[in-house]
Amino acid sequence: MKLTSTRLGLILLVVPIVVLLTLFFVELGDIRQCELVDQGHWNYLAGHCGDTPSPFVPWIVRSPWLVNGGLLVSVVGLGLCMLGLYRRRG
Template sequence: MLRLGLLLLVVPAVLLMAGYMYDLSLADACLEQGGSWDYRAARCDEAGAAHPFTPFMVRHPLWVNGGMLLSVVGLLLCIAGLYRRR
């Protein structure tokens, strides 16, 4: 139970960070090219139109909320696994 808990505690957080960093790198590459990143459509607009910033949580609520829920379940499984061993 402890191993499953640790897996559920760590993997969703790492995947969320990887998704966020990938999204950030796409937007940064677009800005370096002189474009404007359209967060809603996830594409670079070369025309130079200004697009408003939309947070990652707003664009991917299921990923963020689901990942955090899995991490909390993993934490509870870790606590139960450590409690049961003693």
């Protein structure tokens, strides 16, 4: 199987989004467990459940390289996908 720019673009388009969503929902499950079941307060910076309230810190602030890098790789994948679809096959 030949790895064309279209296939590479599709891989780069889909994989980072799936990774980001997976990490987001894993953390969301931990937060829900902490707040609803354990009746605690989630510490976003430390990533654990505690007894004292802590401020909300967005994911883009905690992991800017992961979020921005993943979205940048997806945009590059979209460009490769469009390039592969635009070129004539021959």
